[in-house]
Each structure stands twice: as C-alpha cells, then as structure tokens.
Amino acid sequence: MRYEGKSVLVTGAATGIGRAAALAFSREGAKVMIGDYNDDAEDVVAEIKGEGGTAAFLHCDVSKGDEVEALVAAAVKNHGGLDAAFNNAGIFPPEKMFAEFDEETFDRTIAINLKGVFLCMKAELTVMAKQGKGAILNTSSVGGVIANPGMTPYIASKHGVIGLTRTAAIEYVKQGVRVNALCPGFVRTPMTEPWFHREGFLEAFLPTSPIGRPAAPEEMAGTVLHLCSDEASFTNGAVIIVDGGQTAI
Ligand SMILES: NC(=O)c1ccc[n+]([C@@H]2O[C@H](COP(=O)([O-])OP(=O)(O)OC[C@H]3O[C@@H](n4cnc5c(N)ncnc54)[C@H](O)[C@@H]3O)[C@@H](O)[C@H]2O)c1
Secondary structure (H helix, E strand, C coil): CCCCCCEEEEECCCCHHHHHHHHHHHHCCCEEEEEECCCCHHHHHHHHHHCCCEEEEEECCCCCHHHHHHHHHHHHHHHCCCCEEEECCCCCCCCCCHHHCCHHHHHHHHHHHHHHHHHHHHHHHHHHHHHCCEEEEEECCHHHCCCCCCCHHHHHHHHHHHHHHHHHHHHHHHHCEEEEEEEECCECCCCCHHHHCCCCHHHHHHHHCCCCCCECCHHHHHHHHHHCCHHHCCCCCCEEEECCCHHHC
C-alpha cells in the first residue's frame, strides 16, 4: 500500500493506460481523482469503489484552462492535497503525409496533447510548490523521441511534452516537486485498436519490435506507480521509455 492516504490525479482514465493506472493507484491505497472528457470514466470510479477504494470523477477537457483548474482544485478539496499527478490524456489523429495535414487537425492535436499537459502542469505545480512536495508524470510516447511516418502533429506534440517535462523538472525540484515523462511503445488500447484491424499492419510492425508483441495497458502501470512514488526520489527530468526494446534497435 505505497499510496495509502495519498491524493493522486489521473487524466485520460476513461480507457487504456490511464484507466489501468487509476486502478493500480487505488489498489495501492491512493484516493484517485479522474479527469476526462469521456464520461465513461464514471465506470472506472464505480470499479474502484466496488473494490473498496476511493475515487471521484470530474468531466474535464484538458485543452480548457478553466476545466483543468477546476479538476486540480477538486482533487485538492476532496482528497486533502495533491501528492501525484499522471497527465496522460491524449488523442491520435488519422495518419497522413506531412503536407496533407490541415491546420485544424494540427491545432487540435497540439491543444490536447501539448497544451493540455501544460495546463495540467501549471495548475499542479502551483499546488505542489506551495505544499513543498509532489510528483508529476506526463505521458509522452516513443513518438516523443523518434519519428514515425504519417504522424506529424502527434510526433510534434509528444516531443513537446518532453520539453515541458524537462523545463519544469529543473525549475521545481528544489521546491520538492519531481517531473518525469513516460514514453510507452505500442500498447493495445482503444487508441491503437484500429491498427489491429488494418491489413498487414501487425505483420509489418511486429518484426521491428524485439519483444514481438504490443503491451497490455496494465504493463505501463508498474512504471507509472514507481515514478510517482518516493521510491523514485532521485528520478527527475527523466524520459523513461517502456517499449519492449522498440527504440533500442
Ligand atoms: N496506446 C499506445 O500505443 C500509446 C503509445 C504511446 C503513447 N500513448 C499515449 O498514452 C496516452 C493514453 O493513451 P491510450 O493508448 O490509453 O489511449 P485511449 O484512447 O484509451 O486513452 C486516452 C484517454 O484520454 C482521454 N482524452 C482524450 N482527449 C481528452 C481531452 N481533451 N480531455 C480529457 N480527456 C481526454 C480519452 O477520453 C481517453 O480516456 C495518450 O497520451 C497517448 O498518446 C499511447
């Protein structure tokens, strides 16, 4: 019960990696505040409560500053402070060649994947610096350290998340706040589910993956919980790649 009595915020926890992390935090004793624009996150709260845990949900679009501020305030008010935040909400736009992307898709991807993380961090850092303690983990991607064809706005947004992470990490660590980035490889979630049904995709992808399979969302949770806990007290400004070896080739 590493998180007994701790207040933890998770964005993008209606499904996928965020959902798995929210459940794992709760199973270690955390009081979990979920922010998502998908109200199915209520089901995750019900699941946590069904297991005897403590959780709450606030509808929140992370690209909107007022909604993010309300989310962070709700975590502090309901759960007595903010010990850790996992800024994980994100979208993946349909793939196209660079020059085929329209301005609207680019803006929307940046607004959610990059500005959304900025807005969450801004509100969380304010609270955590005042407390003199806290841990923030931002979901980037292997697409934050390498490029894949067809993903221009996504790759730009995820590289940007690493920039936000490193800047806050060097600015706030003396105030007791650590900030790190998680770079998942290929994880089977609603975001990537269409790839499983695309002809030839797995046959082309899997030989490029040393581990030879996608991850389950639960396989990210161990790293998430470690990085947000005091076990990781010297880990700051780190970019942790959890990809089965994909970027080691
Ligand atoms: N699945 C992968 O292979 C993979 C790989 C690398 C990084 N990631 C990243 O992991 C994170 C989680 O993705 P996932 O794979 O679990 O996908 P997912 O689609 O299951 O989860 C994304 C979650 O974010 C929420 N969300 C999206 N836009 C939002 C907004 N504007 N405001 C609030 N919530 C919003 C969704 O409702 C959903 O709950 C994303 O940031 C994604 O880019 C995923």
